[in-house]
Amino acid sequence: MSGETGDRHGGGVDMESCVADLILETRNLSKDYRDGDATAHVLRAVDLTIERGDFVAVMGPSGCGKTTLLNVLGLMTPPTSAASLRLNGEDCLDLSDAQRTRLRRRSIGFVFQRFNLLGTLSARRNVELALHLRREPSDGQVERVLEQVGLSGCAHRKPGRLSIGEQQRAAIARAVVCRPALLLADEPTGNLDSDNATAVIDLFRHFHATSNMTIVMITHSLDCARSADRILRMKDGRLDA
Numbered sequence: 001m002s003g004e005t006g007d008r009h010g011g012g013v014d015m016e017s018c019v020a021d022l023i024l025e026t027r028n029l030s031k032d033y034r035d036g037d038a039t040a041h042v043l044r045a046v047d048l049t050i051e052r053g054d055f056v057a058v059m060g061p062s063g064c065g066k067t068t069l070l071n072v073l074g075l076m077t078p079p080t081s082a083a084s085l086r087l088n089g090e091d092c093l094d095l096s097d098a099q100r101t102r103l104r105r106r107s108i109g110f111v112f113q114r115f116n117l118l119g120t121l122s123a124r125r126n127v128e129l130a131l132h133l134r135r136e137p138s139d140g141q142v143e144r145v146l147e148q149v150g151l152s153g154c155a156h157r158k159p160g161r162l163s164i165g166e167q168q169r170a171a172i173a174r175a176v177v178c179r180p181a182l183l184l185a186d187e188p189t190g191n192l193d194s195d196n197a198t199a200v201i202d203l204f205r206h207f208h209a210t211s212n213m214t215i216v217m218i219t220h221s222l223d224c225a226r227s228a229d230r231i232l233r234m235k236d237g238r239l240d241a
Helices: 002-009 015-021 066-073 097-107 123-133 141-148 164-176 194-211
Strands: 022-035 038-051 055-059 084-087 108-112 182-186 214-218 230-235 238-240
Touching: 022 066, 022 214, 038 066, 038 214, 038 238, 055 066, 055 194, 066 182, 066 214, 097 108, 108 164, 123 141, 123 164, 141 164, 141 194, 164 194, 182 194, 194 214
Parallel strands: 055 214, 055 230, 108 182, 182 214
Antiparallel strands: 022 038, 022 084, 230 238
């Protein structure tokens, strides 16, 4: 990956500048789960660098560790061991649960395959909730992002009255309304037909291009992965470029 960084910047590489441009870095990161006397080695010595503004797709067979990797990168679960885990310049290895939660809310947006919208709230209120958790005012940002994802006309509807594609677009709006430094997406097109999947990927490309948003997307779809700038492949808990 260091070769990619050198090519991107061209000529001699200013190492301090490269470090500053890294939004995500892991070295020798592993995650194990124990079940009685058995241990499952889900992630094995993962080395990963993501530069600010990257759009990266991660592919691999079911059970290879992709979702676990995303959960660790998103600070939702700590690694079993690691030489380094840094997000947006901050060392995350020794953070408390409360500190991880604050950093996650401040820096990361999530898009899930199953949307995870609150069924009792309208699309607008679901998006507003992300700002509320960060104690930020809307200042018209909710309306702007709902317009960007094409939901201005149905912002008052609860998820049960939205189509599957509209629900995922509402989930994307919720993820990006706080302008996160990093967007993590776990199979965001997995429940969608081809037209809606294309619309979701187009939205990712839009926010990537207009906001320089860094995106790491897990996907089984090669067509979706090809929309990213870089494709990484996982197998048996190991990550290869």
